[in-house]
Amino acid sequence: MSTPSTPSAPSTPAAPSTPPAAPVGDDPLSRERAHLAASRAALRAMRADVESLDIRDVTANWVNAQALERQIAERVKALADLDGTPLFFGRLDYLHAPGVDRAEGAEGERPRPEAAYQTLHIGRRHVHDADGDPMVIDWRAPVAQPFYRASRKDPMDVALRRRFGYTGGDLTAYEDEHLSDPAEAEVAGRLLQQEIERPRVGPMRDIVATIQPEQDEIVRSGLSGTVCVQGGPGTGKTAVGLHRVAYLLYAHRERLARTGTLVVGPNRSFLHYIEQVLPALGELTVRQATVDDLVAHVEVRGADDADAAAVKGDARMAEVLRRALYAHVTMPTEAVVVVRGSRRWRVPAYEVEGIVRELLERGIRYGAAREALPQRIAHAVLVQMERAGEAPDGRVQNAVARTGAVKAAVKGIWPAVDPARLVLRLLADADFLAAHADGILTAQEQKAILWTRPARSVKSAKWSSADAVLIDEAADLIERTPSLGHVVLDEAQDLSPMQYRAVGRRCTTGSATVLGDLAQGTTPWATRSWREALAHLGKPDAVVEELTAGFRVPTDVIAYASRLLPHIAPGLAPVRSVRENPGFFEVREVTGAGDVVGACRELLRREGSVGLIAADARVPGLAEALTAAGIGHLGPGEETTRETRLTLVPASLAKGLEYDHVVLDEPRAVVDGEPDERTGLRRLYVALTRAVSGLIVTHAAPLPPQLA
Known part of the structure; x- marks a missing residue:
């Protein structure tokens, strides 16, 4: 999130910046x-x-x-x-x-x-x-x-x-x-x-006064098309996405009032940071949510290790779920006999099987097909009635569909399935998983996602975030998820393929704005290419735009952070800062937390917000040091004020946030806090690029060699 660059047009000297007064004269x-x-x-x-x-x-x-x-x-x-x-x-x-x-x-x-x-x-x-x-x-x-x-x-x-x-x-x-x-x-x-x-204090503000031509083209792109914006730190991609929503609501208000709009962010801190942008533009009805909010079918109380999360987030799980769901459909072995008055009407098993196979071949939702089956069987009975000389109407067909014989047949052939119970059985029953993952997941992958202590019920299960996404996929296989008119998906590079699918089914008949930076992917399943991600989203024909002009991060800071790009995103163009003010940048060797606190105190003498970003494990110790020094501080998501301008930010929550001045504590610890070095370097790249005006990097341990 950032603001745009200077225009390439001439300007005249501005009038003196004096306090406003009542109009006098004719100037x-x-x-x-x-x-x-x-x-x-x-x-x-x-x-x-x-x-x-x-x-x-x-x-x-x-x-x-x-x-x-x-x-x-x-x-x-x-x-x-x-x-x-x-x-x-x-x-x-x-x-x-x-x-x-x-x-x-x-x-x-x-x-x-x-x-x-x-x-x-x-x-x-x-x-x-x-x-x-x-x-x-x-x-x-x-x-x-x-x-x-x-x-x-x-x-x-x-x-x-x-x-x-x-x-x-x-x-x-x-x-x-x-x-x-x-x-x-x-x-x-x-x-x-x-x-x-x-300088900025408080939540993100709009950039409506400073939108640049390349950004305006994206903002005013039509409602019918999906746009993916690749942009490095400070290129304004988040602001562009939010302003596109505001523009679409202006240009297509009646349509979007019926279908709805949604902004999806990576976490609550991020959503709190951006929540005032659209209201400031007069738009009050746009819903904001995380992916976890969208798929909250069960209470999330557990967590997966990296291997299990990667498998559960793989798009292949969609086919495993589809197989497991439709395995509940069984072909009839007996005829359906309906009694009406003194007459008995018999639909042979082979005829019912034909109806079932036709419904399967049509590829409609499991629940919709289940609702259609009793009507199809009843229609077969009505055909026999007509051949016998009777004249039944629609009311008779509905009555036949509600008979005990038809209901019992449907229950045995096409039983109701609860999506959470389906996922529970897949994760708890090795034989059931093996039967439906055969040829899709390897034995090692199946072992990675199986629960070592199977839960007895949906309520007692310790569901993870990835499990909730699987349940959402199963729920959509059963009943279609309602589609919105437009969805903005920010920090998209961190989503798994299954999470892309979860967002995509909420805009199947609408469009989307996808925002992200491949270099800032910090999950084991981080997006490798936008084309692949857009295919999972269900928008393979989306237009991919790239923003390379940086308006937020000072030149020296982005140049230093860009040393990591060859190691984390080879081939990705570095951001080109267009800032006139170079800001300030310093790498400072320290001996302990006291020196880090001193750097924060130094930056607090300047105007604007200050962020202290550190590896998650080091945050509690730094919080104690700040408190002991009498420096008030906030956590991510809490709104800064003129009195309290320092925010202590775990590196895992820094993405998408920005501060006028940043102290980055111990880069080596940020890298070591991740499962692998590449992910750690990406996390470090994110942390290095949160500063708008200046950055002080403090370290006692040697810096990562990639920064040399």
């Missing part, structure tokens, strides 16, 4: 402040209009009334003027009114007074005045797209692009780019760079 900054004040007043009026709605006489019943009240409450919340958040962050001056053919006005090619341009202010949400005329344009509107894409090479009919500087929610400066003036020199935008490098 541009005063006029912009006046427009900001008027826009805020208009937003308050819009909110008041919604709050004053009287729905007592417009709803048919209390159910409709409650639904409408909930919609109104959400609308009121979405219209809030958030403290510290600018209502608009940019402005476009078009040469022609948007939508008008450029050829209509030849004078459009000549410089004109500012008042002659079609001026639009770009912000996080739409604001209109009492007459319905727009005062602020939603950044997602098509007319706002040139704010992100226009350049001197292709000005897109824009004469001027203006960016604003803010302190809190107050306008303090502006900076102009005259895109249609060939005499303008091309220089970097200072306000844009300052916004990118602004």
Whole structure:
């Protein structure tokens, strides 16, 4: 997660950054402040209009009334003027009114007074005045797209692009780019760079003011297609994914209101970190969850070793489960005899077998086929009735399907199966597993996943996270999992093939945005290629985009971390930092925890958040040292404040998080804390790239040779 780079368009010096005051005079900054004040007043009026709605006489019943009240409450919340958040962050001056053919006005090619341009202010949400005329344009509107894409090479009919500087929610400066003036020199935008490098305290913020052209292309890609974004640390992939959700909700609101949207993250700490981004953009209905949340059919109380987890996460387990499930279907050996009144109707065993085989060949869900079987048998009875001269209708067929004889036949042929019980039997019964894993799993793999102490019941079993995914797969084989309209899957490189399948079946009729970095995979089953992962997700035709420009991590830090790439992801292009501010970077040899605490104290004198990242086993000792030194600290997922800006982060939870300044404790311990060296080096790569402004690496043990 990060922010984007500087634009390649010219800029003029920004106005002095002075405290905002009431508009005086006729200078541009005063006029912009006046427009900001008027826009805020208009937003308050819009909110008041919604709050004053009287729905007592417009709803048919209390159910409709409650639904409408909930919609109104959400609308009121979405219209809030958030403290510290600018209502608009940019402005476009078009040469022609948007939508008008450029050829209509030849004078459009000549410089004109500012008042002659079609001026639009770009912000996080739409604001209109009492007459319905727009005062602020939603950044997602098509007319706002040139704010992100226009350049001197292709000005897109824009004469001027203006960016604003803010302190809190107050306008303090502006900076102009005259895109249609060939005499303008091309220089970097200072306000844009300052916004990118602004210190952060608290949860992740949106990047709506700084989205770059390559990011905007992904954000505005269509709902029907799935996009996979490969991006190294600091390239903004998480922010791009979240802003794509916001854009899709704007462009396809009614459709996604029916089908739903979901953001899937790696852990609760990560979801807490990003949870304010979409609400800040006015989107309040997007659900956020981990994969474990999605497959929570049973209580997870156990854990697998690496070998067992790798086998359970392998896509081959899907076929093992399918075999085990359909092994419950047995062919009939006796006819089905239905008694109605004085007549007996007999469906021969061979005819029932034909019905069963037809259902199997159709490949429909186990549960759907089981529900169809009694109706098919009843239909066979109705055919006999018609041949005998009777005239049965649908009610008779339903009655026959509910008879005891048909129910008993279905129970014996196609019994109901509980998905958790099915997985329990596979993991506890060696013979049952061997029968259905034959030719799929080796004997050693079967042994790895068998429980040494089989549980007697579903409730008493110590299920692992991987077991829950297997149960979810079995449940989908029985009953189709409901599909959402769009799913964002972040930090996807750490998912197993079976976890990809679990997410994929929740967007079978929808689309997805897949975000990740192959170099940051830290699980034994980490993704080796996006094409393979997308096939498991059920989206083999997805477009793969790569972001290589780094906006968050300073040049020296990413260069140091990139020394690990040849060892963890050969062939992957290193991130190219575009930061103007190089930040600071230091590798410091220490003698103990006191020196690590001293480094934290040193960084706390600077502005912004501080993260102390350490191998999981070293976290308790460092926590004691910080407490003894009187330095307050938080854990991952807890929101930093101005008073408490230090977070103590186990290396296993650092992925996806970011801090202005980082102290990385004992790199060798981070590597040694993982099952193998390659995974350990990937974990170290993640930890090294969490810093936005500066990094101090402290070590007493020798550094890993790969960093030399």
